[in-house]
Amino acid sequence: MKIEPTPPTPGRAAQIFRKVDSSTGISRRFTTFVAENQTLLRNLELYGMAGLSMADMVTDIMMTLRFLETGASDFALASGICIAVTLGLQAVGVFLMNFRMPWRKQLLEQLISWSLIRPGVDAYRVAMDHNDANSGANARTQMTGFRCLEMVCEGIPGTVIQLSAVFLNGDFSPTAIVSLASSILTSACISAHLSYHWDTSEQEREKQPRFYGYFPDSTRGQVIVFSLLLLMSLLTLVIRSLSVILLSWIGGFQLVGAVLGGELAIYLFQKLLRKDFLYWVPYEGFGGLLLAFFLRIIIKVAYDWSSVVQFRHPSEVGGYYSTFTLCFTVALGMVCTLIYETDNTSEGVEYYVEQRLAIQVMGSCCVGLLLSFVVFLFSIKPGYARTFFDTRTASKYIQDSWHSAETDIQKFNCLVFNEVKWRTQIGEEVKAWVNKMLPLWLDAEEEGELDVEGFFFDDYTKSLVPDWIVEDPTILNEIRNERVMEFMTERRSMAILKTSGSLALNPHSSQRWSGSQRASHRSSGGSSRSSRGRPKVVAQP
Numbered sequence: 359m360k361i362e363p364t365p366p367t368p369g370r371a372a373q374i375f376r377k378v379d380s381s382t383g384i385s386r387r388f389t390t391f392v393a394e395n396q397t398l399l400r401n402l403e404l405y406g407m408a409g410l411s412m413a414d415m416v417t418d419i420m421m422t423l424r425f426l427e428t429g430a431s432d433f434a435l436a437s438g439i440c441i442a443v444t445l446g447l448q449a450v451g452v453f454l455m456n457f458r459m460p461w462r463k464q465l466l467e468q469l470i471s472w473s474l475i476r477p478g479v480d481a482y483r484v485a486m487d488h489n490d491a492n493s494g495a496n497a498r499t500q501m502t503g504f505r506c507l508e509m510v511c512e513g514i515p516g517t518v519i520q521l522s523a524v525f526l527n528g529d530f531s532p533t534a535i536v537s538l539a540s541s542i543l544t545s546a547c548i549s550a551h552l553s554y555h556w557d558t559s560e561q562e563r564e565k566q567p568r569f570y571g572y573f574p575d576s577t578r579g580q581v582i583v584f585s586l587l588l589l590m591s592l593l594t595l596v597i598r599s600l601s602v603i604l605l606s607w608i609g610g611f612q613l614v615g616a617v618l619g620g621e622l623a624i625y626l627f628q629k630l631l632r633k634d635f636l637y638w639v640p641y642e643g644f645g646g647l648l649l650a651f652f653l654r655i656i657i658k659v660a661y662d663w664s665s666v667v668q669f670r671h672p673s674e675v676g677g678y679y680s681t682f683t684l685c686f687t688v689a690l691g692m693v694c695t696l697i698y699e700t701d702n703t704s705e706g707v708e709y710y711v712e713q714r715l716a717i718q719v720m721g722s723c724c725v726g727l728l729l730s731f732v733v734f735l736f737s738i739k740p741g742y743a744r745t746f747f748d749t750r751t752a753s754k755y756i757q758d759s760w761h762s763a764e765t766d767i768q769k770f771n772c773l774v775f776n777e778v779k780w781r782t783q784i785g786e787e788v789k790a791w792v793n794k795m796l797p798l799w800l801d802a803e804e805e806g807e808l809d810v811e812g813f814f815f816d817d818y819t820k821s822l823v824p825d826w827i828v829e830d831p832t833i834l835n836e837i838r839n840e841r842v843m844e845f846m847t848e849r850r851s852m853a854i855l856k857t858s859g860s861l862a863l864n865p866h867s868s869q870r871w872s873g874s875q876r877a878s879h880r881s882s883g884g885s886s887r888s889s890r891g892r893p894k895v896v897a898q899p
Contacts, residue, residue, distance in 0.1 A: 404481040407551050411477035411508055414544040415441070417537035418516050424533055425523070433523050437516065444511040445472065448504060455500065476504060498555075505548045506660055513545035514663045518599045525603060542595055549591035549664040554584050556668050565771050566759065569671060572742035579737065586734040587667065593727040594665040594684070597691040600720055604694040621686065625658055625679065626651075634751040638673040638775045646776070662687070670746055672755035673775070677748030684731060688724045695720040753779040760784050766795065773822045789827045796823075796833050821845035 418441055425434035452467045459467075470479050483497035520538040524530065554573065556562055558580075562570040573580050605614045629635040637650040661669045662683055670680040695717050735743045750758065756772050756779055763769040769791060772780050780788070799815040820837040828834040 401485045403551070404485050405478070407505070407547055408477035408481035410540070410544045410547055411505065412474055414513060414516075414540045415444075415474050415508075417533075417540045418512065420533055421520060421537040424531075428527070430523060430527060433519055436519050440512050440515045440519070444508055447507055447511060448476065451503065451507070477501075477508075480504060502552060502555075505552065506656075509545050509548050509664060510656060510660050513541050513548070514595065514598075514659075516541040517545065517595055518602055521599050522603050522606075542592060545595055545664050546588050546592035549666045550584055550587035552666055553587055553668045564765070565767050567768075568759075568762070569745055572738040572745070574737070574739060583734065583737050586730050586737060587665075589730045590684075590727060590734065591664045591666070593723050593730065594687055595663055597687055597720065597723050597727065598663050600716075600723075601687075601690045601694045604698045604716065608694070608698060617690070621662075622655065622658060625675075625683075626654060628679070629654065632751050634676075634753070636776055636778055638752060638779065667746075670748075672748060672750050673752040677745050677750075681746050684727070688727055691720045691724050753783065756780045757783050760788070770819070770822075773824075777824065789829075792823060792827050793829050796828065796830075796837070800833065800836060817841040818845050 418437060422434050422437040422441065425431070425437060448471050449468060452471050453464065456464050456467050470476050480497065480501040484501050487497070517538065520534065520541060524534060524538065557570050557573050559570070573583055602614055602618075605617060626635070635650055635654070636646055637653050639646075639649060639653075657669055657674050660666055661675050661680060665684060667680070669675045670677045675683070698716055735746065748755075752775070756775055760769060760772050760780070761784075763771075769788075772784070772788060773792075777785075802815070817839065820839075821842045823837065825834065828837070
């Protein structure tokens with residue numbers, strides 16, 4: 359019998375960390391402390407991740423200088439390029455997300471990035487729930503995006519570079535070891551943190567209860583699952599890094615490119631074959647293809663090297679393919695180790711790895727990864743293990759989510775996705791439902807009740823409603839105020855920015871306003887409208 363995970367009841371996610379285990383002694387005191395100080399601990403977690411990110415950048419710079427001092431110019435160049443690319447792309451991202459801000463504010467944001475304190479500032483803004491209305495992305499989105507950027511462009515390649523230097527040069531100095539450990543630990547922590555952060559979000563659990571919610575409610579259970587996520591990410595990064603090094607020694611970088619490039623090509627081909635290549639961002643045409651190609655590769659690489667289980671979503675890597683990728687990582691590690699020869703040399707260079715040692719290290723990591731994954735599946739809430747073997751495409755997932763939706767916010771969530779993925783299958787159903795609900799939402803907004811049963815019909819949400827869905831011209835005119843049109847224009851010209859700005863890099867997020875923000879929104883006229891003679895709609899119980 360197919361087991362479906364039980365959707366959390368309203369407010370259930372808010373009870374995370376409040377269940378105290380029935381243990382005794384030190385364990386009970388620990389779980390009680392965690393339950394009573396959840397806000398403090400979550401903030402400490404944010405700042406801890408930020409501290410690791412900043413420390414990793416500093417140690418990478420130190421290692422680059424050390425490479426120059428020891429004459430390892432190739433490693434110094436590679437490390438320097440990684441750092442420059444990370445900071446450069448971060449600067450571009452800061453500009454694109456803040457281009458509507460005054461130039462002084464933009465300059466300040468750039469200084470934050472180039473002074474290497476961006477992780478700390480992002481953590482502070484998330485902890486304080488600080489969001490700038492003129493920014494193209496909320497605080498959580500910026501933190502997620504920049505940490506993924508650091509992981510893909512700095513943490514992962516930095517690990518490979520420094521591990522290669524250790525094996526080739528025999529550099530076991532404290533600086534080298536600390537920098538290597540920092541790169542591995544930072545990438546693993548970012549991966550585990552992102553998955554934890556999204557799954558324990560009350561908003562995400564409300565909108566997609568059959569995907570989010572695998573973290574247990576008990577403190578002990580959450581600690582176990584988070585630790586397993588951290589271990590899986592760490593082992594994945596180590597296995598992949600060692601595999602690349604061994605492959606380069608066996609057949610050069612041509613073999614590395616052939617193996618990893620071939621794996622990526624298979625992934626993209628199966629996406630095309632299943633008509634699931636276009637990304638979820640509502641952007642079509644040639645630009646949509648380019649966007650999909652770029653983001654599919656970035657997300658796949660991030661998952662390949664760090665096992666970010668958040669990316670098992672059908673709109674991203676997919677459940678079954680994420681598990682296949684993990685198994686491929688284990689197989690790749692073992693095959694590379696078994697065909698590696700102790701006396702393998704290239705141009706007179708002697709390697710500091712004996713075959714027996716390589717087999718022991720790689721074998722331990724591969725077995726550890728498989729065991730941790732199995733234990734992880736048995737440690738999460740019952741029913742959610744199936745999301746790691748889900749074969750549905752994004753289109754099928756959207757259809758199923760629509761038909762099983764129990765709240766407005768769950769139904770409306772399908773409008774976030776690219777129309778190509780749902781219009782043909784459920785377009786008419788969505789159209790009928792939206793036209794039925796629009797008068798109710800607008801009447802509630804007129805009375806100042808912007809948040810109706812967890813559904814927030816603000817100007818950005820209005821901009822997600824396509825013109826072809828609204829049948830009443832009067833209502834269409836009402837929901838197309840100046841601010842809404844601005845959102846729509848910006849999304850057409852820069853789809854990924856404005857969409858991810860409000861939806862946090864995937865179709866699973868929505869920002870709620872505080873009471874003061876709602877008051878400010880109403881007083882500023884952002885939602886000004888008139889009923890134009892339309893009869894008032896009364897909500898039915």
